Amino acid sequence: MKKLYIESIAEKKIKKGIQLLDGRDFPDLEVTDDLVLLYSQKSSQFLGTAYLSKQNKGVGWLISRQEVTLNQVYFENLLKKAKAKRQQFRESDLTTAYRVFNQDGDNFGGFTIDLYNDFALFSWYNTYIYEYKELILDAFKAVFPEILGAYEKIRFKGLDYESAFIYGKEAPETFTILENGVSYEVFLNDGLMTGIFLDQHEVRDSLVNGLALGKSVLNMFSYTAAFSVAAAMGGASETTSVDLAKRSVELSQAHFRANGFDLENHKFMVMDVFDYYRYAKRHGLTYDVIVIDPPSFARNKKQTFSVAKDYHKLIAQALEILSPKGTIIASTNASNLTIKQFEKQLEKGFGQVKHTYLDLKQLPSDFTVNKKDESSNYLKVFTIRVNK
Structure with a gap:
């Protein structure tokens, strides 16, 4: 097995318990798919077994502080x-x-x-x-x-x-699963998606169990409207689901049908969310609960969107169509954004509007995380009461 001698920054991270090997800590590394033994460049101390392979996050992973055989x-x-x-x-x-x-x-x-x-x-x-x-x-x-x-x-x-x-x-081809007693229609062999993001099941549970009762709910970047279905199961008076993908309507309605819901009080809009904000404001629409769960980065014909730079715009425009004493559920799965950085984006969006943070949810217990690495617990969902 090859030996790799690493510099002090990477060594400190490994000793702290971080398993992801950050490419910025290995500037001259030629990454080839390989199992390696890590050693300190400074002291020659053995640090553990890792493998090298480029992926979206990092250039490899530490897999053990011992020497191991993968069988x-x-x-x-x-x-x-x-x-x-x-x-x-x-x-x-x-x-x-x-x-x-x-x-x-x-x-x-x-x-x-x-x-x-x-x-x-x-x-x-x-x-x-x-x-x-x-x-x-x-x-x-x-x-x-x-x-x-x-x-x-x-x-x-x-x-x-x-x-x-x-x-x-x-x-x-499609079948029904249960989550917190709610039915969802899923598929396993159609692109990268399955019809539901499992990491959000505690957030959906809060909508089932009181947060949406008697409320009008707006679900932005709705994908298959799983938040809307949970809200409907929790007694929402109406839901509106907004997503730019045309297929989102078909997939969303499948979830509603799986639970026997009449679609009369549940609307599905194929529209850019910023366009919908303007549409809702123009038509005098307001909502008691607004769920905002954008992708970390998105691009359409009009603009690009980055959670790290642009999330505040979503909050500021949501406030214009939020009912008095309304609630915003602000979510991101950006692993490169810390909780404090996300809060800064939220505060920039709220500006001078008074608000109260009611809850912070991160990954549920089935999505076990490396507690030594904040980026491992990538999900951050704030529930915020707006006092306007």
Whole structure:
């Protein structure tokens, strides 16, 4: 196994417990898919075993502070520990879709595994971990023999497909899962999406359990309107879901139908959110609850949007159509944005408008995180009461 001697900045991060290898700490590194032993450049102290492989985040991952061999037994042990952590989800009658393996939260970055009823979904984030695909699948079958079949999502560049069926029984093209007692229509083999973002299930639960009762709800960047469905289940008087993607209407209505809702009080708008803000203001529309959950970065024909620079604009314009004493649910999944940085964006948007932070939710317990690395807990969702 190759030896890699690293500089003090990277060494400090590893000793702190951070597993992601940041490319900025390895400026002259030629990254090839390889397992390496890390040593301190300063003291020659052994620091751990890592693998090198470029992905969206970083140039590799520390996988152990010991020297290890990657074989089926190694992965079985990782998966057994991960499964035990999610016992409450396995025993739940109200939730049948959740994450069972979450990168560095389960001590191995580069892949995740989600369960949707009796089917598993693997997401591969770099080419090195993809080389271990069959070994990891064999380990998974040994630890999760109850799973009927599995699919994969390819989240790195280089292959000519994004999604595929990989073993066992094939799932229906679309099927219903449960989350907090609410039904959602999902799909496992259609691009990178599945019809729901599982990391938001505690936020949706708050809408089911009181936050939306009797309220009008506006859901911005709604995707398949899962927040709107949760709000409807929680007694919302009406919901409006806004997304630029035309397919969002079809997928959103499928969720509503899965719960037997009449669509009369639930609207779906295919529109840029900033255009919708202007439309709502022009027509005198107001909302009691506004959910704002944009992608970290987006570009359309008119403009680009970055959470780190532009989120305040979403807040400022939401205030113009928010009912008196209304509530804003402000969400971001940008891992490069700290809680304090996100708060600064929110405060810039609120300006002089008085408001109260009621709650902060981050990743739910099935999305285990590396507590030593703030970026591992990427989700940040503030519930804010506006006192206007």
